[in-house]
Amino acid sequence: MNPQANPFGSALHGAAPGLIRTGLGVYGEKFLDSSSEFMQSNYYFQVNSQYVRNKLKVILFPFLHRGHWTRITEPVGGRLSYKPPVQDINAPDLYIPLMAFGTYIIVAGYALGAVGRFTPEALTLQFSKGLLGWFLQVILIKGLLYTLGSSEAPLLDIVAYAGYGFAGTSLAMFARIFWSYLYYFIMPWFCLCTGVFLVKTMKRVLLGGPRSYERHPSRNHYFLLFLAVVQFPMLFWLGNISG
Amino acid sequence: MAKEFPVPPVVFTPSTPTHRRHPPPGAGPSPRPAFAPPRPSTSSAANPLPFMSFDVNAAAASSSAPPLYAGPIGVGSGTSFEDEPPLLEELGINTRQIWRKTISILHPLRSADPSLHADADLSGPFLFLLSFGLFQLLAGKFHFGIVLGWVTVASLFLYFVFSMLSGRRRGDLDLYRCVSLVGYCMLPMVIFSAVSLFLPRGGGLMFGVGMCFVLWSTRVCTKLLAELASSGDEHRGLIAYACWLVYMLFSLLVIF
Numbered sequence: 001m002n003p004q005a006n007p008f009g010s011a012l013h014g015a016a017p018g019l020i021r022t023g024l025g026v027y028g029e030k031f032l033d034s035s036s037e038f039m040q041s042n043y044y045f046q047v048n049s050q051y052v053r054n055k056l057k058v059i060l061f062p063f064l065h066r067g068h069w070t071r072i073t074e075p076v077g078g079r080l081s082y083k084p085p086v087q088d089i090n091a092p093d094l095y096i097p098l099m100a101f102g103t104y105i106i107v108a109g110y111a112l113g114a115v116g117r118f119t120p121e122a123l124t125l126q127f128s129k130g131l132l133g134w135f136l137q138v139i140l141i142k143g144l145l146y147t148l149g150s151s152e153a154p155l156l157d158i159v160a161y162a163g164y165g166f167a168g169t170s171l172a173m174f175a176r177i178f179w180s181y182l183y184y185f186i187m188p189w190f191c192l193c194t195g196v197f198l199v200k201t202m203k204r205v206l207l208g209g210p211r212s213y214e215r216h217p218s219r220n221h222y223f224l225l226f227l228a229v230v231q232f233p234m235l236f237w238l239g240n241i242s243g
Numbered sequence: 244m245a246k247e248f249p250v251p252p253v254v255f256t257p258s259t260p261t262h263r264r265h266p267p268p269g270a271g272p273s274p275r276p277a278f279a280p281p282r283p284s285t286s287s288a289a290n291p292l293p294f295m296s297f298d299v300n301a302a303a304a305s306s307s308a309p310p311l312y313a314g315p316i317g318v319g320s321g322t323s324f325e326d327e328p329p330l331l332e333e334l335g336i337n338t339r340q341i342w343r344k345t346i347s348i349l350h351p352l353r354s355a356d357p358s359l360h361a362d363a364d365l366s367g368p369f370l371f372l373l374s375f376g377l378f379q380l381l382a383g384k385f386h387f388g389i390v391l392g393w394v395t396v397a398s399l400f401l402y403f404v405f406s407m408l409s410g411r412r413r414g415d416l417d418l419y420r421c422v423s424l425v426g427y428c429m430l431p432m433v434i435f436s437a438v439s440l441f442l443p444r445g446g447g448l449m450f451g452v453g454m455c456f457v458l459w460s461t462r463v464c465t466k467l468l469a470e471l472a473s474s475g476d477e478h479r480g481l482i483a484y485a486c487w488l489v490y491m492l493f494s495l496l497v498i499f
């Protein structure tokens with residue numbers, strides 16, 4: 001049979017891969033350029049390996065951080081803006097939360113497999129659970145900041161702070177694969193560390209805000225204590241792979 | 244008694260119309276139509292079917308049975324069957340190039356040649372994903388759709404991280420090239436899924452072997468990403484960790 005039964009003749013010779021290529025290229029560009037403000041600012045991904053190492057040390061062992069916790073500001077174009085993460089250890093970034101979330105998924109997959117319960121659907125469930133947990137942390141921190149009066153911290157800062165908790169969680173889950181009792185020592189330690197980190201950071205964020213931090217010191221302290229304490233059930237829930 | 248009419252004999256001749264007889268009313272054949280094809284006995288091919296292409300070139304060139312869709316072809320392109328490029332070339336599958344790229348990835352110690360991957364294509368990755376799915380099927384796991392979905396998500400993730408890290412100097416990495424790279428660097432994982440068929444399920448040996456293959460994939464992928472995007476040198480460790488996460492995800496499918 002003559003394979004010439006192509007009603008479009010010579011129009012599409014070799015055009016199919018080109019169409020896919022340009023389509024994917026354009027879609028990729030559109031995907032990244034859709035919120036051009038975010039892309040052009042590119043503040044949260046200005047990181048290097050040294051920053052990542054030091055920041056992880058600050059998140060996981062905040063007691064050892066000798067320096068101050070305030071973010072360094074610099075005047076840019078007449079306004080005060082914060083220095084990017086490469087130059088300031090206290091600046092939030094989005095690389096570490098993203099990688100910590102990915103590590104959390106992978107470690108959860110291995111933990112599921114170690115007890116014989118791995119299926120791709122279970123992993124997808126764990127992914128959704130992680131996203132939900134991240135979202136809940138964001139709501140928590142945002143609510144806290146709103147009640148305490150300073151509500152002009154940018155949303156991506158809060159997303160970054162909320163995502164730092166995944167680093168400790170994934171480390172504790174990794175330890176659990178080897179010896180399950182280790183989990184019950186390591187996990188409270190990391191909950192405490194994440195709580196301390198968040199409290200210290202939020203204190204600086206609130207102090208940076210314009211008003212009313214000093215007016216109700218005890219109320220602020222109770223709220224911050226609540227923030228630290230609620231990390232325990234939150235991170236335990238995230239680390240629990242049977243739910 | 245019926246009246247006899249003199250009915251002339253019916254003769255179809257291709258020759259001059261002087262031999263035509265006036266057809267009697269109500270009987271006899273219809274007059275020879277003006278568009279009747281020439282007698283096949285005159286052409287070289289013994290063609291009993293009276294259906295011929297209207298395109299003179301196609302009719303002259305085709306040697307086999309006449310095409311059923313000869314009409315639109317004649318109207319559409321006017322090219323003959325021999326002038327069409329081969330099917331693989333038409334689809335853009337360059338098998339030579341795919342083979343060369345595969346061989347360049349296969350050497351675990353010698354670094355892959357990044358200039359080969361400058362022109363990205365998706366047919367090599369498609370082959371690799373298909374064989375990955377087939378090896379998984381041999382192990383009793385039906386993962387075709389899952390692998391496809393995870394490759395998409397993983398490529399999007401890697402593209403996002405890479406372009407955000409490189410900022411303005413993205414080089415010429417676009418989503419198509421990223422998918423192509425991730426797909427090509429799946430080759431060690433495909434080999435791992437083949438090897439895992441012979442290893443005891445769930446043991447530490449499988450885990451150790453898996454780590455070697457994951458590291459191999461990560462190394463190749465990082466190198467290609469850094470070279471192709473022309474700006475990845477200072478973020479090599481950060482990109483390597485992202486690639487490592489992606490390939491650990493696929494090792495999960497193989498090991499468990």
